[in-house]
Amino acid sequence: MSKYYKAKQIILDSSVVEExxxxxxxxxxxxxxxxxxxANVERIKDYENLIIAPGLVDTHIHGYQGYDIMDNDPxxxxxxxxxxxxxxxxxFLPTTLTDSIERLNAVCSMIKTNYQTCQGAKVRGIFLEGPFFTEKYKGAQNPKYMSDPSIDALSEWIKLSGGLVNKIAIAPERQGVIPFIEYAKAxxxxxxxxxxxxxYDQAKAAVEAGADIFIHLYNGMSGLHHRNxxxxxxxLSLKDVFAEIIADxxxxxxAAIEIALKARGLEETVLITDCMRxxxxxxGISRLGEFDVMVSExxxxxxxxxxxxxxxxxxxxxxxxMVKWELATVDQAIRMASLNPARSVGIQAECGSIRKDIAADFxxxxxxxxxxxxxLDGQLRYRV
Structure with a gap:
């Protein structure tokens, strides 16, 4: 017999249902x-003054609570x-860092072998952040592993992951970008x-070839200048792309987030964490890849x-x-952290929504x- 959950509001893909x-x-x-x-309903949970929303979808996350995906640890x-x-x-999408081909091979294999043993948030794919980047904007990525994009490497990662790889980030000025994007899309x-x-023109050419996401907008990329x-x-200006935002x-x-929202709109802005271990x-002191990190303030x-x-x-x-800064209402911010990220990597049929006949993750x-x-799957898994 079904169970019913009463709520003040239920957030759907394009509306909010009241009471x-x-x-x-x-x-x-x-x-x-x-x-x-x-009639005859016996199982009811009353969240009368609260909001029910789809479970959040993090498509860019490296680690949490002392662990990192690159540890290669089931x-x-x-x-x-x-x-x-x-x-x-x-x-979520377990997210890798720029590293050696061999290390990335091992991590893809590990996730394939173990993702179905995860009992919490569901692994919906793999995001390979690198290694095909540019040293000038390396951020916290290791430049010694950076190179031009390799179709052979991506093909191997897809195979070793059992097809879980569904997102990869590259720098569009590297050599061989267009055929690489076309292969990835296929x-x-x-x-x-x-x-x-x-x-701008190099990024535009990449988008025209099929690239469709800009990760952590404003960070790790050439900035906006009125002549360049x-x-x-x-x-901010190309059509039909998603822009990730780290709203910390x-x-x-x-104010820069507000500019992005006005340019991209509520449906093409994606909230992510880029969270590390x-x-x-x-x-205190932590670590990201091969680098020491200080966490403070x-x-x-x-x-x-x-x-x-x-x-x-x-x-x-x-x-x-996003709500506190008055950039979005609760329902709008929720969609930017659930439906939009799911849409950005093509998994919206599985998650990111409250929709009949999909898993009751909310x-x-x-x-x-x-x-x-x-x-998760209709079962209470965490309560404050």
Whole structure:
């Protein structure tokens, strides 16, 4: 027999339903949304003054609570999956760093072998952040592993991952970019652009070849100048692309986020974390790849050089910040952290929405977007 959840609001793909009941079937799927309960219903959970929203989808996350995907550790992958439920995340893409081909081969194989043993947030693919970047905008990526894009390498990663690779980031000024993007698209892999000194025209050519995401907008890319629009200008002006935002208040000023929202719109702005292993761990020394990192005052920075080294942001905090900064309503911010990221990598049929017959992965929030509970397949898995 189905269970019904009463809520003040239920956030859907393009609307908010007020004062309604959400059905969750015994199979752990979403059912109907009704204003009145059917007869003889016995199983009801009352979230009368709260909001029910789709589980969040983090398509750019390196680690959490002491573990990093590049550790190549199955237990670490499972721990990240479990703990992301405390952040409202029910689906994610384990994200790699620029590293050797051999190391990336091993990590792709590890995820393929172990992702189905994860009991928390669901692994929906793999995001390869690099290694085909440009040294000038290396950020916290290791330049000794950077090179021109290799179709052979991507083909091997797809094979070793069992087809899980569904997103890869490259710098569009490298040699061989156009055939690489065309190959990736043919394999169902979304090409993202980042860590790049590309001109506007180089970025535009990459988008015309099939690239469709700009990762962590403004960070690690050539900036906007009125005579040289650069990567930022391309990300703000080209059609039919998604722009990722790290809404932690450190990577991007809220006014710059507002500019991005006006340019890209609510449907093409994607909230991500770019979180590294120090997320959820407090201040102190940590590590990203081969580099030492100092976590202090809400930021993670390389000990040597001081560059931002990913973030320690939790995705629900990004949602809350967008609301606090008055850049979005709760429902708009939720979609930027659920539906939009799912759409950006083509997994919207599986997650990111409250929609009949898909897995009942959802969260419960108060009116300030504070997380109250996380459900996976209709089962309560985290409660504040």
């Amino acid at each position: 309604a009941f959400l059905e969750v079937t015994d199979e752990g799927k979403f059912g109907e949304i009704v204003s009145d309960l059917p 237990e670490g992958l499972r721990h990240i999956s479990d703990q992301l439920l405390t952040c409202g995340v029910t689906s 394999q169902g892999v979304h090409t993202a652009l980042a860590h790049s000194d590309a001109s 629009p650069g990567m930022v200008g391309a990300a 208040g450190h990577h991007v000023h809220p 120090a997320g959820g761990m407090g201040e 809400g930021t993670a920075r390389l000990v040597e050089g001081g560059s931002l080294a990913g973030s320690i942001l939790e995705l629900i905090q990004g949602v809350q910040n 969260i419960v929030l108060n009116q300030k977007a504070d997380l109250q509970a996380t459900y």
